[in-house]
Amino acid sequence: MVRIKRIQEDKIDVIVINGEIDASSSIELDLTIAKSVGEGFKKILVDCTSLEYISSAGLGVFMSYIEEFKDSGIGMVLFGMKDKVENTFSILGLAELLHISIDKQEAKKLVDELSV
Amino acid sequence: MAHFLQWFSILKTKAITRLAFLAAIVAWLVLIFSDVAILLSDINRLQPDIPKWLPRIMLDIYVVGLYYYYKFKIDRDETLNFTDLLWKVFASGLITTVFSLSIRFLMFLLGSTKLTSNVLFSDIVYQLNVALLINFLIATYTSWKRLIQYQKSKWLLRAWALFETILLFLLLYESFGGIFNSNVSVAAILAVGLLIVILSANMKWVAYLNFKQKLTSLLLLALTLFYLGYFFYTVSTQSELIGSRSFAFLNFGKFIFNWSLTGFVMVYSVFSFLVILFNLPTSSVFEQKLEEVVNFQRISQSTQTEQNEESVYKILLESSVNSVFADAAWLEIKDSKDNERIFTSRMTEEEAHDIRDHLTRNNIKGVLDQSPDKTKNLSKHLSTLKGARFHSLVSFPIVVKDQTIGMLALLKELPEGFNKEMTRIVSTFTNQAGISIENFRLMEEAFQHERYKEELKIAKKVQKSLLPEKLEKDADFDMVAFSQSADEVGGDYYDTIRINDHLVALIVADVSGKGTTAAFHMSQMKGIFHSLAQQNLDPKEFMIRANQALVFCLERGSFISATYFVLNTQTKTIRYARAGHCPVLYYHSNGNFSEYIKDKGTALGMVRGKEYCNFIESYELPYEHGDIMVLYTDGITEAKNNKGEEYGYERLQQTLDEVASKSPKEIQEHVIQQLYEYSGSDQINDDYTTMIVRFN
Numbered sequence: 185m186v187r188i189k190r191i192q193e194d195k196i197d198v199i200v201i202n203g204e205i206d207a208s209s210s211i212e213l214d215l216t217i218a219k220s221v222g223e224g225f226k227k228i229l230v231d232c233t234s235l236e237y238i239s240s241a242g243l244g245v246f247m248s249y250i251e252e253f254k255d256s257g258i259g260m261v262l263f264g265m266k267d268k269v270e271n272t273f274s275i276l277g278l279a280e281l282l283h284i285s286i287d288k289q290e291a292k293k294l295v296d297e298l299s300v
Numbered sequence: 301m302a303h304f305l306q307w308f309s310i311l312k313t314k315a316i317t318r319l320a321f322l323a324a325i326v327a328w329l330v331l332i333f334s335d336v337a338i339l340l341s342d343i344n345r346l347q348p349d350i351p352k353w354l355p356r357i358m359l360d361i362y363v364v365g366l367y368y369y370y371k372f373k374i375d376r377d378e379t380l381n382f383t384d385l386l387w388k389v390f391a392s393g394l395i396t397t398v399f400s401l402s403i404r405f406l407m408f409l410l411g412s413t414k415l416t417s418n419v420l421f422s423d424i425v426y427q428l429n430v431a432l433l434i435n436f437l438i439a440t441y442t443s444w445k446r447l448i449q450y451q452k453s454k455w456l457l458r459a460w461a462l463f464e465t466i467l468l469f470l471l472l473y474e475s476f477g478g479i480f481n482s483n484v485s486v487a488a489i490l491a492v493g494l495l496i497v498i499l500s501a502n503m504k505w506v507a508y509l510n511f512k513q514k515l516t517s518l519l520l521l522a523l524t525l526f527y528l529g530y531f532f533y534t535v536s537t538q539s540e541l542i543g544s545r546s547f548a549f550l551n552f553g554k555f556i557f558n559w560s561l562t563g564f565v566m567v568y569s570v571f572s573f574l575v576i577l578f579n580l581p582t583s584s585v586f587e588q589k590l591e592e593v594v595n596f597q598r599i600s601q602s603t604q605t606e607q608n609e610e611s612v613y614k615i616l617l618e619s620s621v622n623s624v625f626a627d628a629a630w631l632e633i634k635d636s637k638d639n640e641r642i643f644t645s646r647m648t649e650e651e652a653h654d655i656r657d658h659l660t661r662n663n664i665k666g667v668l669d670q671s672p673d674k675t676k677n678l679s680k681h682l683s684t685l686k687g688a689r690f691h692s693l694v695s696f697p698i699v700v701k702d703q704t705i706g707m708l709a710l711l712k713e714l715p716e717g718f719n720k721e722m723t724r725i726v727s728t729f730t731n732q733a734g735i736s737i738e739n740f741r742l743m744e745e746a747f748q749h750e751r752y753k754e755e756l757k758i759a760k761k762v763q764k765s766l767l768p769e770k771l772e773k774d775a776d777f778d779m780v781a782f783s784q785s786a787d788e789v790g791g792d793y794y795d796t797i798r799i800n801d802h803l804v805a806l807i808v809a810d811v812s813g814k815g816t817t818a819a820f821h822m823s824q825m826k827g828i829f830h831s832l833a834q835q836n837l838d839p840k841e842f843m844i845r846a847n848q849a850l851v852f853c854l855e856r857g858s859f860i861s862a863t864y865f866v867l868n869t870q871t872k873t874i875r876y877a878r879a880g881h882c883p884v885l886y887y888h889s890n891g892n893f894s895e896y897i898k899d900k901g902t903a904l905g906m907v908r909g910k911e912y913c914n915f916i917e918s919y920e921l922p923y924e925h926g927d928i929m930v931l932y933t934d935g936i937t938e939a940k941n942n943k944g945e946e947y948g949y950e951r952l953q954q955t956l957d958e959v960a961s962k963s964p965k966e967i968q969e970h971v972i973q974q975l976y977e978y979s980g981s982d983q984i985n986d987d988y989t990t991m992i993v994r995f996n
Binding site: 240277 | 810812813856857858859861879880881882883898900901902903906907908909915934946
């Protein structure tokens, strides 16, 4: 089960994930990101503080946006990951493709740099 | 045996019926002869040789014989319906009346000769008429009994038993010469009268007759009453005539039994006649109700009996129109494939479209509105449509799984043609139709599901065949592998191939996602492995080319994690590249420790351009005797126990350390056993694969 919230903080869209992302809930994550992009946000933060687990399907969602964001100048930064979750990202080599910060402050700084 | 018994019982019933009838006839013949003999003796002032009670006893036998005859003939015959019963009564009345009339006619032909004025002759004629009357009365009595007992209750059966007992008692008591004093006879008559009235109130069968049957019944009852009147007249005039001449004459008119029987038959006939007569105006309502019930049943049973949804639509349309006497109707519905369809009854599709268009033009919600949660009376909107022949319109939504899939519209030419009762009936119809349609769709889904399952089985077979039956063998190492998939089809893949005499290639891979698509990607991976490994590529180059090939096959969001090894038995080294796959667990025999080898490497399909070469690297590692390499997929480390905790890397490492000195086969068994113990079952909700290599 997962609960995904969106909070807007001055032109930054913060997506807060609460729970586990498996094959079925990854669809919800995908829709949320697509919505944020559709609404024209250039700065997207993903709050992973309460993300307990992410399956390969969930990782696939993040992966699928990498090129699109690069092309359209959208910055997406994930922050606050638990060690175990971060391990999943790094084993797959996804940590090198995505932007991952330790906390929100750092993430905001990074996202400002990314979206020009 | 059962068949024989049934046959035997039929035979028995037939025998009893015939025996009863025969007994009645014999009894009557004895009666008439003895009666004539007694009368003859009386006229000649002689003491009769025959006891005076004999004719009466014979009459009892005659009555009882006929009672049983009709009991088997009418009461036990299940095939008779209400009008059949009335026909039987009518027919027996007709036969007896015709018989009696022909005697009259014969007497008329004879004129006033000596014979006709003879007392004995009159007596015979009288007795004949009485016998016919009793026959008719008992036939009617039995029929009325069936009608009264159509809906049985405990009280009704008791009252009836009491009635019959009293009748039997009267019959026997009176024929044995018992004479009541006037008080007792008044009491008996009152008791019987009361019982007759109570029993005659049981008229439930009348409600089940339709209009035509009611008319027939009225006619038959009227004729029955006529016969009764005729016999009553004939018998009473004759008995007066004979009674004035002889005292020994057996006058049946004196018996309370006869009066009771006649009274019962008469009262019930009159009651039935009146009840049917007064029910005539409302019979159409009853008929309609009955038809509603039948229609309702048709709709609800359509799932079992009919072939498809379309028949449900048609039954709904037809039943609704018939039940509320609508002049026309149409049904529009989205079928299971989301096609809009329209069915009409007593109107053309154009007419239906005209009305629909008119309503939409005037922006009136309700007809195929997305959420008409209740029925709507749209009649007032019709008045604005020029040249319309209809002046009443009600619409009903058809709901399946909380979604309105269609609408039923009923039309009448009269204004305000639908009352509340009618809309209530039709909405029960539409509700039931919704349930039936839902059942059809569920059934269809179930079939579809069954087909998918069958397809998955095939896919599983294919997937199983993709995994190698045998692994490469070499003097330098022993190798075992194990793979299990959670769903019908998994996405784990491992394989080996010999490149040359000293090089062996190994791969372990995990396709993201599960099911059939995962299996397809796995087969692509196999193809890539077999074609690229042959070319003796460096692991990094292998991955770059594999990535390039897969970019065209993998859909958005899909990727494959893999580790590719080349074992060189000449240089005793392992060269490998890890593309996002779980880190290898490596046990060093020299130093007796194990570790996870974490290197850089991104999964295949994640970076779709040429720059993938920056995300993958080759590494080299020397191996020694006794070293163990454990390759696995994340199904193992992510297996959960009942608390939801993962098996994890540390437990796997510990498990390996425990059995590091054993053979690969034993290590594998130990790892799997530990995993099952941890998760508490052998049903792990993921694919999991291990491949264990031990160097010699």
